[in-house]
Amino acid sequence: MLVKFFRRDTIQVYATFILISVAIWVKSLMGVGEWEPLRTLEYGTPVELLINRFGIANPMLSSILAFVIAVFVILMMHRLNNRYIFVPQRSIIPALLFVIISFSFTSLQHLSPALVAMPFLILSLDSIFASYRKDYAEGEFFLASFFVALAAIAYLPSLVFMVMIVFSMFIMRSFSWREWVAMLAGAVVPLLFLVTYYLFFEPNSLELLKTFDPAKIIAAIPKRMNSFFGYGFLAVLTIAGIYASFFMLSWIGTQKLRTNKIFLVFYSMIAIGGFAYLMIPTVSKEIMLVVSLPLSYILGVFLIFTRRTFVADAILMTILALTVLLQIFAE
Secondary structure (H helix, E strand, C coil): CHHHHHHCCCHHHHHHHHHHHHHHHHHHHCCCCCCCHHHHHHCCCHHHHHHHHHHHHCHHHHHHHHHHHHHHHHHHHHHHHHHHCCCCCCCCHHHHHHHHHHHCCHHHCCCCHHHHHHHHHHHHHHHHHHCCCCCCCHHHHHHHHHHHHHHHHHCHHHHHHHHHHHHHHHHHCCCCHHHHHHHHHHHHHHHHHHHHHHHHHCCCHHHHHHHCCCHHHHCCCCCCCCCHHHHHHHHHHHHHHHHHHHHHHHHHHHCCHHHHHHHHHHHHHHHHHHHHHHHCCCCCCCHHHHHHHHHHHHHHHHHHHCCCHHHHHHHHHHHHHHHHHHHHCCC
16 A cells, blocks of 8 residues: 555645655754764764764754755765666666665764765766766766766765776766766866865865875774664665665566666675675765665565565565664663
8 A cells, every 4th residue: 555655746745855854854854863973073084974973063053964964865865767768667766775775774864974975976877877878978987987087076985986887887878988087087087186186275185185184084983873773774675775686686588788888787786885884894884875866766666566566565664664763762
């Protein structure tokens, strides 16, 4: 019943989506959301620290800005699917899943480096998808790595998604050394601009460099949660993702080759993000903001197209129930 309701393209569905989104955010919009002060006040690149310190100093404004960016990201998701039609049915479900997965943890409902990086990562995906069957795709791969590098300036762990671009080049294209050179150049250019800015426009850049502590970037970030519901939420998402993947094995065979390759890129994004969270000490649960994007599309395809609506309803209701519990109890 619940899944069938959200499959519709009606005003009632959109109104319900807006109400759910606001209900999830209401605690943070009132300025009482949870924070990770150890991470936000001590560790990160200069831009990360700037973003985090702004959020700590202005909690309500930070949550409002984060909400605005989240709306912008949802619009970018909608545009991405409209352009490449990898989810071939108009539905609010992927956007709903993105909001639930990304922001059920109240500590993620504020302006954060990962959220600032999200639009750049979506632009990178757009460039990757545009390269498919294009005669000359040097520009697309330059832009793909360029946007990832821009994302990394705001959120350093975004650099791991350069691996996603490399994987995409193997599955989207035949080998071309020009495309590889363009990809590497795109990754370097934003960093050169950043270094140039600090050298020529920041009068205290040399003093800042001398006092810079690399430990603030490479220090391990605590990954534990304070609530059973947080672990339960991640476990349910994992089980749902695996179940949806079995459905995808049959569904993908009925789709165009480009759609198949796009979802392979999405799976690589999830695998890279999960590996980074588990294996890289500096990566916190902020990475969920990035991983939620491809996961929302994969779970969305399952919820939209499966005939086993009982299972789909059970998954969606469980996720929504845990979302409510995470708003009540500390994560």
